[in-house]
Amino acid sequence: MTTQDRPFDPTHTLVLTTSGDATAEASATAAAVGAVLDHADAVTLHLDPGALASDHPELAEQLRAAAEQVDDGVLRASVDRVREPLAALLDLTDVHRFVTLERLDASRDGRRLLHYVPDHTTFEVDATAAEGVVDAVSRAVADEPAGLLPTAVLxxxxxxxxxxxxxxxxxxxxxxxxxxxxxxxxxxxxxxxxxxxxxxxxxxxxxxxxxxxxxxxxxxxxxxxxxxxxxxxxxxxxxxxxxxxxxxxxxx
Structure with a gap:
C-alpha cells in the first residue's frame, strides 16, 4: 500500500487569518510546512514543472532534479533532497504557489502526516503520525496570521x-x-x-x-x-x- 492509498484521518487544521494577503499567506503556510517537514521523511508533490518553468525555470529544474516522477504531474522525493527548492516554491507569492502546486503531502515511515492544497487553503495534519508535530506547527505559526485547531466538532x-x-x-x-x-x-x-x-x-x-x-x-x-x-x-x-x-x- 502506497502513502497515497493509506487512510488519512487529520486531527488538526491550519486556519489562516490573512484576509487574502498573498505575502502573509505564503509566510504562514511556508512556516507551517517547514515545521511538518522536520518530522517527515518524504513528500509527494502534485505539480506542473512545465508551467512553473515559464516564470521560474531554475526553480523548476531544481525540483525536477530533486524528485522522481511517479505519475503524470506527480513527483516524490525525500525531504532531505527536496527541502530547499520546496521552500523556495512555498515562498512564492504569485499564482505558481497555489495553482502550479496543486497539492503537497508529507509522510513519515509511509504514513501521511500532512495534506496541503494551496488553492483551497486546506492544511491538515495527523498528530498521531508523528509525535510533536502539532506543537511544532503551533510554534512555527505563533507569530504568523494563522492558528492550528482540532478538526473535531468543538x-x-x-x-x-x-x-x-x-x-x-x-x-x-x-x-x-x-x-x-x-x-x-x-x-x-x-x-x-x-x-x-x-x-x-x-x-x-x-x-x-x-x-x-x-x-x-x-x-x-x-x-x-x-x-x-x-x-x-x-x-x-x-x-x-x-x-x-x-x-x-x-x-x-
Whole structure:
C-alpha cells in the first residue's frame, strides 16, 4: 500500500487569518510546512514543472532534479533532497504557489502526516503520525496570521430551529453553509446574559463584497437558556479565539 492509498484521518487544521494577503499567506503556510517537514521523511508533490518553468525555470529544474516522477504531474522525493527548492516554491507569492502546486503531502515511515492544497487553503495534519508535530506547527505559526485547531466538532447547538456546528476550520449552519473562522474578528461573551456575540471581518475587494451581498449572513449573536450549553459554546469559541489571536471581550 502506497502513502497515497493509506487512510488519512487529520486531527488538526491550519486556519489562516490573512484576509487574502498573498505575502502573509505564503509566510504562514511556508512556516507551517517547514515545521511538518522536520518530522517527515518524504513528500509527494502534485505539480506542473512545465508551467512553473515559464516564470521560474531554475526553480523548476531544481525540483525536477530533486524528485522522481511517479505519475503524470506527480513527483516524490525525500525531504532531505527536496527541502530547499520546496521552500523556495512555498515562498512564492504569485499564482505558481497555489495553482502550479496543486497539492503537497508529507509522510513519515509511509504514513501521511500532512495534506496541503494551496488553492483551497486546506492544511491538515495527523498528530498521531508523528509525535510533536502539532506543537511544532503551533510554534512555527505563533507569530504568523494563522492558528492550528482540532478538526473535531468543538461545539454544536440549536437556536431558533437552526443547527450550528463549530468545527474548525468553519462555523457551519444546518450542515449546508459554512463560514471560515479565519474571518472572525472579535468574540464577546456575556456570562450573565448567556450570550456570545461574533464580529466578522468584511474582507477586501469585489469578490468579498459580492459574497456578502449574495450569500447568507454570517451568524452574529447566540443566546442560550441553558447555562451548561452556554458554557460549552463559550469555551469552544474561546479556544478558537485564543488559537487565532482574535480579540475577546467579557472573559479572561
Amino acid at each position: 461545539a454544536d447547538w440549536y437556536a431558533d430551529g437552526t443547527r450550528y456546528e463549530l468545527a474548525p476550520p468553519s462555523l457551519c449552519v444546518d450542515g449546508a453553509t459554512c463560514f471560515g473562522l479565519g474571518a472572525l474578528d472579535r468574540v464577546a461573551f456575556d456570562d450573565a446574559a448567556r450570550t456570545v456575540r461574533l464580529t466578522w471581518a468584511t474582507g477586501d475587494g469585489l469578490l468579498a463584497t459580492a459574497g456578502e451581498l449574495l450569500g447568507p449572513n454570517r451568524p452574529e449573536r447566540f443566546e442560550f437558556d441553558s447555562p451548561n450549553r452556554y458554557a460549552d459554546v463559550a469555551d469552544a469559541f474561546e479556544t478558537v479565539a485564543d488559537a487565532l489571536e482574535v480579540e475577546k471581550a467579557g472573559r479572561r
